[in-house]
Amino acid sequence: MRFNLIIVSILLLVFCGVAVAQDKTEAKAEKVSHEYVGAKNCKPCHKEVHASWLETTHAKAFDVLSDEEKKKEECVVCHTTGTTAKGVLLEGVQCEACHGAGKDYKSPKIMNKKKWKADPETHMKMALDAGLIIPGEADCIKCHTKEGNPNFKPFDFAKRKGDSHVFPSTAPADEKKGK
Numbered sequence: 001m002r003f004n005l006i007i008v009s010i011l012l013l014v015f016c017g018v019a020v021a022q023d024k025t026e027a028k029a030e031k032v033s034h035e036y037v038g039a040k041n042c043k044p045c046h047k048e049v050h051a052s053w054l055e056t057t058h059a060k061a062f063d064v065l066s067d068e069e070k071k072k073e074e075c076v077v078c079h080t081t082g083t084t085a086k087g088v089l090l091e092g093v094q095c096e097a098c099h100g101a102g103k104d105y106k107s108p109k110i111m112n113k114k115k116w117k118a119d120p121e122t123h124m125k126m127a128l129d130a131g132l133i134i135p136g137e138a139d140c141i142k143c144h145t146k147e148g149n150p151n152f153k154p155f156d157f158a159k160r161k162g163d164s165h166v167f168p169s170t171a172p173a174d175e176k177k178g179k
Contacts, residue, residue: 035085035103039094042102045111046095053165058093078143093143098135098164105130137161 043050053059061079062070069075081090081097096102105111105127116123133139137157144155 035101036082036090036096037102037106038081038084038088038090038096039092041106042095045113049165049167050095053095056164058097058164061093062091074148078149093164098133098139100131100133102131105132 039050039053057064062076065075065079069079078093080092081094082101083089085103090096107130110123110126110130112123128134140157140161141155144160146152
């Protein structure tokens with residue numbers, strides 16, 4: 001009986017150790033696979049969208065904060081995008097704040113003009129599977145909410161969804177050479 005108790009205890013310790021190690025590995029893999037790359041890495045293929053975004057309040061969102069507000073997490077979380085793998089703060093509401101961290105879906109295997117034109121459904125699925133988000137109202141109201149926002153202005157998604165940047169009629173990366 002005592003021998004069985006020892007065996008069960010050892011097995012539980014081993015199982016828990018494996019489970020904890022697996023959780024840490026999965027958490028690390030999750031963190032690594034969903035890294036922010038910054039708007040500067042979106043710009044080469046999405047020039048028109050990037051140029052129009054630069055003129056928006058999203059692009060200037062961090063700049064409107066006071067020095068004191070820039071120290072408050074509740075302000076910074078909505079006025080920045082996050083940090084890159086190197087710890088660089090991505091100021092303003094950049095592409096990935098709405099479209100998800102781009103490390104995986106920005107690859108030429110997915111964001112390729114010729115391949116996208118040839119088979120847009122497959123490439124859109126690949127991009128979505130790799131983390132691309134097509135934002136909707138639920139994504140916007142995470143920040144555009146009255147709670148915790150002393151400067152809140154009522155938010156109407158239908159009227160404001162075009163405020164973030166132009167929406168070209170072309171597929172992703174089609175703007176590459178000015179098209």
